[in-house]
Amino acid sequence: MTKLSLRLVAFLTAAWFGFLFVPGPLRAQDVSVEKVFAAVPIDQWIKTGPQAPIPWKVRVQPYGLSLHQRLLAHIDVELAGKELVKHPQGDRLVALVQVSDAGGHLFRDYSYVALQEIPPQFKKLKVFLNSNFFVLPGDYKVTVALIDDRTGEHNLMEAPLHVEPMKDDPLPGSWSGLPAVEFLGPAVEGPDTLFRPDVAGKLNLPLATKRPVRVDVLADVTASDLFRGSTRFYHRYLSVALPLLKALSQINLEQGSLSVAMLDLRRRRVTFEQDAVKTLDWPRARAVLAPENGPATIDIKALEQHRESPAFLQDELLRRLNHAAPETSQAGEPFHVFVVIGSPMDFYSFRNLPHMPPGAEEKCVVYYLQFALLNTQYADGAVGNVRNMLKPLTVHAIKVRSAESIRHALARILEEVGSM
Numbered sequence: 001m002t003k004l005s006l007r008l009v010a011f012l013t014a015a016w017f018g019f020l021f022v023p024g025p026l027r028a029q030d031v032s033v034e035k036v037f038a039a040v041p042i043d044q045w046i047k048t049g050p051q052a053p054i055p056w057k058v059r060v061q062p063y064g065l066s067l068h069q070r071l072l073a074h075i076d077v078e079l080a081g082k083e084l085v086k087h088p089q090g091d092r093l094v095a096l097v098q099v100s101d102a103g104g105h106l107f108r109d110y111s112y113v114a115l116q117e118i119p120p121q122f123k124k125l126k127v128f129l130n131s132n133f134f135v136l137p138g139d140y141k142v143t144v145a146l147i148d149d150r151t152g153e154h155n156l157m158e159a160p161l162h163v164e165p166m167k168d169d170p171l172p173g174s175w176s177g178l179p180a181v182e183f184l185g186p187a188v189e190g191p192d193t194l195f196r197p198d199v200a201g202k203l204n205l206p207l208a209t210k211r212p213v214r215v216d217v218l219a220d221v222t223a224s225d226l227f228r229g230s231t232r233f234y235h236r237y238l239s240v241a242l243p244l245l246k247a248l249s250q251i252n253l254e255q256g257s258l259s260v261a262m263l264d265l266r267r268r269r270v271t272f273e274q275d276a277v278k279t280l281d282w283p284r285a286r287a288v289l290a291p292e293n294g295p296a297t298i299d300i301k302a303l304e305q306h307r308e309s310p311a312f313l314q315d316e317l318l319r320r321l322n323h324a325a326p327e328t329s330q331a332g333e334p335f336h337v338f339v340v341i342g343s344p345m346d347f348y349s350f351r352n353l354p355h356m357p358p359g360a361e362e363k364c365v366v367y368y369l370q371f372a373l374l375n376t377q378y379a380d381g382a383v384g385n386v387r388n389m390l391k392p393l394t395v396h397a398i399k400v401r402s403a404e405s406i407r408h409a410l411a412r413i414l415e416e417v418g419s420m
Contacts, residue, residue, distance in 0.1 A: 036110050037096065045156045046143060052155045054093070055083045060142050060159045062135070065403040067243040068196060069174060069203055069410070070134035070182075071163055075144060081125040084115060091115045091150050095129040098143040099161070099181050107181035109133070112149075133183040134199065136175055137165035170411035176204040191289045194235075194242040197282045205251045207414055212334035213256035215417075216320055217248045220313070220342035221289065222265045237371050238289070241341050244369065244406050248339055249280040251414070256334050261316075262288055265348075268312040310348045313340070314389055318356060321364055336364035337417055343371045350385040361392040365420070367413055372399035 057078040066072040077095050087093075094112040101107075111129045139162050146155040178201045185198035192198070207213070219241055223234055249260050260280060262272040271288040274281050321336055368386055383397045396416075398409045 033108050033110055037108055050157045053153050054146055054155050056146055056155055058144050058157055060161050062163045067403045069247050069407055073133055073135045075131040077129040079127045087115050094147045094149055096145040097131045100141045101180040102139055109183040133181050135163050136180045137163050170408050174203045191286050194239050195246055203250045207251050208254040208418055213337055214334040215258040215337045217260045217339045219245045219262045221262045237343050240371055244341055249277050265310055265312045308348055310345055311353055338366045340368045345382040350389055353389050355391040356393055361394055366393050366395045368395055368397045369400050369409055372401040
């Protein structure tokens with residue numbers, strides 16, 4: 001065993017109980033990226049030039065705007081099963097990724113695959129080691145190395161990466177202060193994969209207003225009848241709602257305050273609440289999105305006979321409006337901005353719901369950001385009913401589904417509220 005291999009094995013120690021083959025990207029909890037790169041002569045390999053004794057395919061490409069309002073790029077290392085079976089049991093193949101920007105700053109990541117006893121049918125499969133990262137527009141040089149930690153054998157390739165700026169970007173300053181490259185952690189699970197708490201960079205979303213403003217972001221996380229008991233459909237909704245919630249929580253008010261709450265309309269309760277948000281308390285918010293709180297199997301016949309009411313949303317807006325306190329004695333009572341994130345309400349009953357009290361429309365405005373289904377025949381969102389329920393409040397309904405639609409919604413809210 002070579003000196004290089006011994007150093008890597010010392011760093012890459014992890015348990016692989018119950019697996020014949022464990023695909024990456026996986027990372028030992030106690031091994032930092034810096035230690036792994038320190039164990040290999042990456043600069044020397046770059047000087048030597050490209051080589052590939054281990055058969056592989058590497059793809060480097062930008063993916064465009066993500067739901068998190070960050071440009072995304074992807075590096076994909078493809079390995080053929082028929083080649084991996086040639087490696088002895090216990091081997092680890094480590095993929096190192098280095099991205100350098102125009103200023104020469106280096107950003108690094110790694111993943112690896114551990115080989116145990118491999119069944120014969122595995123020869124027909126392919127294995128992928130992936131690195132995903134948020135990136136700013138610009139030109140980059142990507143270096144990818146693949147190392148056999150037993151023999152020290154390595155591959156190396158270099159490729160350019162060009163990331164186009166957004167055309168007619170409605171939020172051109174939102175990436176100010178962010179690092180050029182920010183790798184996504186490989187070990188997140190559950191709702192963390194949608195919210196991405198591992199990403200430290202924050203969007204730059206300043207909001208200057210002529211008077212004090214209180215912004216209430218209300219996210220409807222109800223496992224409503226719309227999802228017909230499907231966890232997959234519910235998670236599809238959360239995959240849009242949670243990045244949108246995270247982006248809204250990063251609005252920086254010059255005058256006023258921002259609060260965030262999660263609502264369960266079915267159980268008529270606020271499941272999470274945080275006032276004066278600077279950084280969203282995700283560990284506490286995540287707890288209300290545990291799998292057991294997801295949609296349950298429902299009786300379709302019972303669904304058609306009984307429709308629940310969205311009255312709790314109306315009640316919660318009124319409660320918050322009535323309990324709003326002045327920011328300062330000189331400025332008086334702040335103008336109230338409600339931003340409601342919700343799924344279509346087609347399966348709710350709006351009958352016999354009272355309107356909001358007269359005069360409320362002078363104190364607030366409501367932005368209703370509604371998840372847009374791919375199949376519009378299944379649900380049109382009942383936007384008209386929502387507007388009618390909240391009369392006489394001004395309700396701006398915006399359908400969101402794609403990263404671009406979220407970005408335009410954010411830009412519209414910031415522009416309109418800033419000019420009120």
